[in-house]
Each structure stands twice: as C-alpha cells, then as structure tokens.
Amino acid sequence: MEAPDTKTRILDAAESLFATRGVEASSLREITASAGVNLAAVNYHFGSKDDLVLAAFRRRIGPVNRERLERLDALEVAANGRAIALEELVEAFLAPSMRFLSPDRRLHARLLGRVHHEAQDELQTKLTHEFEQVVHRFVGALSRALPRLGPAELLLRGHFMVGAMIYTLTHLDKLETVAPVPLHIAADQVLPQMIAFVAAGLRAPVPDRTEVGR
Amino acid sequence: MEAPDTKTRILDAAESLFATRGVEASSLREITASAGVNLAAVNYHFGSKDDLVLAAFRRRIGPVNRERLERLDALEVAANGRAIALEELVEAFLAPSMRFLSPDRRLHARLLGRVHHEAQDELQTKLTHEFEQVVHRFVGALSRALPRLGPAELLLRGHFMVGAMIYTLTHLDKLETVAPVPLHIAADQVLPQMIAFVAAGLRAPVPDRTEVGR
DNA sequence: CCTGGAATCAAACGATCGTATAAAACATTC
DNA sequence: GAATGTTTTATACGATCGTTTGATTCCAGG
Numbered sequence: 001m002e003a004p005d006t007k008t009r010i011l012d013a014a015e016s017l018f019a020t021r022g023v024e025a026s027s028l029r030e031i032t033a034s035a036g037v038n039l040a041a042v043n044y045h046f047g048s049k050d051d052l053v054l055a056a057f058r059r060r061i062g063p064v065n066r067e068r069l070e071r072l073d074a075l076e077v078a079a080n081g082r083a084i085a086l087e088e089l090v091e092a093f094l095a096p097s098m099r100f101l102s103p104d105r106r107l108h109a110r111l112l113g114r115v116h117h118e119a120q121d122e123l124q125t126k127l128t129h130e131f132e133q134v135v136h137r138f139v140g141a142l143s144r145a146l147p148r149l150g151p152a153e154l155l156l157r158g159h160f161m162v163g164a165m166i167y168t169l170t171h172l173d174k175l176e177t178v179a180p181v182p183l184h185i186a187a188d189q190v191l192p193q194m195i196a197f198v199a200a201g202l203r204a205p206v207p208d209r210t211e212v213g214r
Numbered sequence: 215m216e217a218p219d220t221k222t223r224i225l226d227a228a229e230s231l232f233a234t235r236g237v238e239a240s241s242l243r244e245i246t247a248s249a250g251v252n253l254a255a256v257n258y259h260f261g262s263k264d265d266l267v268l269a270a271f272r273r274r275i276g277p278v279n280r281e282r283l284e285r286l287d288a289l290e291v292a293a294n295g296r297a298i299a300l301e302e303l304v305e306a307f308l309a310p311s312m313r314f315l316s317p318d319r320r321l322h323a324r325l326l327g328r329v330h331h332e333a334q335d336e337l338q339t340k341l342t343h344e345f346e347q348v349v350h351r352f353v354g355a356l357s358r359a360l361p362r363l364g365p366a367e368l369l370l371r372g373h374f375m376v377g378a379m380i381y382t383l384t385h386l387d388k389l390e391t392v393a394p395v396p397l398h399i400a401a402d403q404v405l406p407q408m409i410a411f412v413a414a415g416l417r418a419p420v421p422d423r424t425e426v427g428r
Numbered sequence: 429c430c431t432g433g434a435a436t437c438a439a440a441c442g443a444t445c446g447t448a449t450a451a452a453a454c455a456t457t458c
Numbered sequence: 459g460a461a462t463g464t465t466t467t468a469t470a471c472g473a474t475c476g477t478t479t480g481a482t483t484c485c486a487g488g
Contacts, residue, residue: 006465006466037466038465038466038467038468039467039468040466040467040468041465041466041467044465044466045465
C-alpha cells in the first residue's frame with residue numbers, strides 16, 4: 001500500500017466530501033486539510049475548484065459508462081442480429097454502477113448519484129455530454145427490445161429506470177434507517193431486484209388514458 | 215391579483231432559486247433582490263437562512279403528504295376491509311406530487327425533488343420526519359397488497375418507486391432535451407405511465423438469485 | 429394628533445470563500 | 459555539486475457570505 005500522490009489524494013478527499021456534503025458545501029480548505037496537502041495544491045494541480053469537481057466526477061463516470069458500452073457491444077455481438085433479452089439490456093446498463101453499492105465503495109456510489117443533482121449550469125453541460133453515447137445506444141437497443149412502446153413512452157420509462165438507479169445509489173443507506181423493522185439489505189441483492197422491477201416496468205402495457213387519472 | 219406580503223414574496227423567490235440553483239448556491243442577497251425586499255427581511259421574518267430553507271420546503275411538502283394520507287384514508291374506507299388495488303395505492307402516493315409537473319408549477323416540482331438531495335444533516339433530519347407517517351402508512355398498505363414480497367424486497371421496491379418519482383420531478387424538463395427526436399411529453403401523460411411502470415415493477419416475481427448477476 | 433409596536437431600511441460586522449503570489453523545498457540532469 | 463524545472467509552502471488578496479445593528483418608516487388604537 002503505497003502512499004498515493006498529491007493529485008489522487010486530493011481527488012479522494014474531494015470525492016468523500018462531495019459525496020457526503022455536496023460540492024458547494026465542501027470548501028477547498030476542508031478538502032486539502034482532509035487530504036493532508038497544502039491549500040494551493042488544488043489550483044496548482046487542477047486549475048480551479050470547478051475543474052477539480054469535473055475531474056472527481058469524471059473519474060467515476062468514465063469507467064462506468066465505458067463498461068456499459070462494452071457490455072452492450074458484447075450483447076449485440078452475441079445476439080448476432082437476433083433480439084436481445086430485455087433483462088440483459090437492463091443489466092448491462094445498471095450493473096456497472098450498482099457495483100459501487102458494496103460497503104467499501106458506497107462513497108463512489110453516492111458521488112455517481114450526485115452527478116445529476118449538482119446543478120451549476122456549465123458543469124452540468126459538460127457532464128451531460130459524458131452520457132450522450134450511452135443514452136443514444138441504449139435508447140436504440142431498448143426501443144428494438146420494446147417495439148410496442150412509442151418514442152415518448154420509451155424515453156419516459158427509461159427515465160424512471162434512471163431515477164430508480166440514481167436514488168438507490170445515493171440513498172440506499174437511508175433505506176435501512178427508514179425501515180420500520182431493523183433490516184439488513186445485502187448489496188448484491190439490490191441489482192437482481194432492480195432488474196426485475198425495471199424490466200417488468202418497461203414491459204408494462206401502455207395504460208388506457210381514460211382509465212387512470214381523473 | 216393582490217401583491218403578496220413580504221413573507222410569501224421571500225418564500226416564492228427562495229423557492230425559485232432553491233429549485234434551479236440549489237440551496238447552498240442561493241445567497242440571501244439574490245433571494246431578497248429577486249423578491250424586491252430588504253436583505254434583513256429574511257432574518258427578521260424567518261430568523262435565519264436555515265429556517266427559511268425549512269419553511270420553503272415545508273410549504274410544499276405539507277400539502278402533498280396530507281393529500282397522500284387523505285387519499286389512502288379514502289381508499290381504505292371504500293375498500294372496507296377488502297383488498298385495495300395496487301394501482302390505486304400507487305396513484306394515491308404519486309398523484310399529489312405529480313400534479314406539479316404542469317408547466318406553471320414545474321418549479322414546485324423541482325423543489326419537492328430537491329428535498330431529498332440537499333444534505334445538511336440537521337435539515338435532512340427535520341425533513342425526513344415530515345415523511346414518517348406517509349412511509350409508515352404506505353408501507354403497511356403496500357405490504358398487504360403484495361403479500362408475496364418479503365419486507366426487504368418491499369422496501370427496496372418502494373425505494374425504486376420513490377426514486378423514479380423524484381427523478382421525474384426534478385428532471386422531466388431535461389428529458390425533452392436529451393431526446394434524439396424533438397419530442398413533447400404532456401404533463402398529464404406522465405402519471406398514468408408512471409403508475410403502470412411502478413405497479414408492474416412492484417408486482418414482478420422475485421428473481422431467482424442464481425439466474426441474474428454473475 | 430399622538431403614541432407604540434411592527435416592519436423596513438441602509439450600513440456594517442466578522443467569517444469564510446476561491447484564487448494568486450512569491451519564496452522555499454524537492455527532484456532531476458549534466 | 460551547480461543548475462534547472464517541478465512541487466510544496468506560508469501568506470495574502472478581494473469578494474461574498476449570513477447575520478446584526480440602530481435608525482427610520484409605517485400604521486393602527488386611544
């Protein structure tokens with residue numbers, strides 16, 4: 001276990017604080033103190049706080065999205081033109097991020113979840129770009145697996161899936177708190193439950209518009 | 215259309231800024247300037263920024279949770295001991311907040327969604343308390359409607375529902391942006407789609423643990 | 429008209445923020 | 459071991475933050 005260099009120590013400390021307190025509430029003084037480095041090291045190595053934030057988020061987003069695309073590639077090659085099972089598509093999308101739900105990686109999960117909630121126009125624009133390819137590819141694959149759904153319905157349900165995923169990444173710890181009965185939820189139980197939930201939700205018949213709602 | 219008093223003008227301005235920029239990024243100077251009131255008015259009427267934040271959130275959470283409980287009461291009275299349809303339970307939970315998705319109330323929706331993401335230990339504790347009764351009542355009702363689900367599975371899937379709801383409240387606007395084809399999603403189309411998605415997800419058979427996941 | 433409490437105002441407080449600077453320490457190459 | 463480029467350090471800058479103060483304005487009750 002070698003001592004990591006300054007840059008990674010800053011990233012680690014920043015990630016921990018961003019994940020628990022949020023970006024705006026984490027000062028560079030807290031971050032550098034927690035990392036055991038000098039205050040000026042952030043501006044020296046990253047340029048500015050905004051760039052540090054971007055780097056911290058990208059460090060987690062990059063590998064996750066890369067694995068999503070690799071899994072989708074593998075599925076499409078294996079299918080060789082035939083249809084891909086919905087559950088496999090959903091797993092290809094969810095599994096790479098859900099891996100961070102293990103207790104020792106919970107902080108990474110929380111950071112991944114925060115990506116979509118830390119506003120900051122400019123930051124949000126740059127981060128959204130990181131997801132463009134993943135969104136495009138998976139929307140295409142899902143629409144082929146769910147030919148009955150119109151484009152608006154598909155996008156909407158895809159959004160529901162993303163929402164369930166993100167909320168789980170950020171709030172799984174709280175679930176055990178809210179539970180009426182003390183309850184242990186194994187991290188590796190979450191993914192299969194979520195795949196079952198989301199796949200069933202995606203497959204649900206389009207509701208008759210006059211039936212529900214008043 | 216009478217000019218609202220100072221207190222509500224502050225709440226309105228604060229809500230708008232909190233919803234778009236987040237709590238930490240919204241200064242009292244921005245808020246009071248946007249409200250057209252003096253800077254000191256916040257501390258005079260609310261005591262502190264934290265109390266203003268609490269008041270702003272409570273103003274939206276209160277009525278929503280109250281309506282959730284009223285709807286659940288009505289369903290249970292109508293059922294008179296018999297089973298309540300899952301879709302009706304889900305609608306009772308989702309509809310009160312989804313009403314804010316109409317274009318003129320989108321800001322309220324975004325604020326409702328942010329409740330769960332603005333950390334601030336103390337604030338979070340107080341806000342969580344606002345949901346206690348709703349969680350307790352709906353967990354009970356859902357578990358009666360879904361007797362096949364164990365407590366851990368039920369809570370987990372309930373979390374997925376909440377996640378889909380919150381993400382929709384905060385990010386529905388972005389859906390139209392991300393769409394490959396320009397796309398209009400009518401606000402009143404969202405609720406029935408979400409009820410169908412969530413109800414199907416909740417009903418999904420418990421996955422065989424060895425089948426999915428590697 | 430007078431008076432007293434409520435509300436608003438301009439101004440300032442100390443604290444903390446992100447950033448910049450210039451010197452010191454370190455590492456590497458000849 | 460002197461020279462050169464890289465990294466770390468202590469310190470300070472200006473800006474902005476939430477909060478407080480004390481004076482001023484407002485307005486109803488006597």
